[in-house]
Each structure stands twice: as structure tokens, then as C-alpha cells.
Amino acid sequence: MQEITLGVPEPILERLPDDDESAAADMQKAVAGWETRLNQVLEDADDEREAAGRVLEAIDRFEERYETYDELVPELRAWGQSPIYAIAWRTLYADVIAQLYEHDDLTDHLDRERNARLVADGIRLRDL
Numbered sequence: 001m002q003e004i005t006l007g008v009p010e011p012i013l014e015r016l017p018d019d020d021e022s023a024a025a026d027m028q029k030a031v032a033g034w035e036t037r038l039n040q041v042l043e044d045a046d047d048e049r050e051a052a053g054r055v056l057e058a059i060d061r062f063e064e065r066y067e068t069y070d071e072l073v074p075e076l077r078a079w080g081q082s083p084i085y086a087i088a089w090r091t092l093y094a095d096v097i098a099q100l101y102e103h104d105d106l107t108d109h110l111d112r113e114r115n116a117r118l119v120a121d122g123i124r125l126r127d128l
Helices: 010-015 022-044 048-078 084-101 104-120
Strands: none
Touching: 010 022, 010 084, 022 048, 022 084, 048 084, 048 104, 084 104
């Protein structure tokens, strides 16, 4: 599989408050770390299926974090606080997941692995 490249989209960075550059740096550092770890997973895997499985586990974690930030947004608003950082991180997780699925050689493997997990869990596609 080809090396994974990830980045923080400019629109996300542009939405952050101008007086706080640490959030943008934190996001860029986090994405660089994810990219490094995911590429290490690809390198260490014995085969493409194992690599796809490990990347899919990362995607599952990103989806959980997305949901956490998504639930936090209305709570922050209810307390009269700005949800801009929660919205930015939520959007970043969604975008990183999309970026992973944009890697052509990885997409097919991820889809196959997700379907294999559905079947292994006893859920049949006709039940969806």
C-alpha cells in the first residue's frame, strides 16, 4: 500500500480565533502524529488485510472522538460557552476519516475489512 498523507484543511484553521495560534499548532501536530503512526502500521503489517484492519481501528477511534465532540457542542452552547474548538476538532476528525478513504489503494481494503467484520459479528448485509 502507498504511504498515507494527511493534513489539516485550511478552512478548519481559518475558523479558529485569530488570537489563538496554539490550537492550529495542536491540530497540525496531532495530524502529523496520526500520519506517522498510520504509516508505521502499514509498514509493520504482515499483509494488506492486517494493515487495513489496523487502519480501520484508527478510523473507529476517530469516529468515536467525532461523536464525543459532536455531543459536546450543544452542551457548551447550553452553558453559554463558545463551541468553536469542539466544532473544529469534530470537523477535523471527520475530514481525516475522509482523507483516509480518499487513498485509492486503501479504500477497497477498508471496505472489505469493514464488511468482513460485519459478517464475523454475525450481522448479515440483508439485516442492515
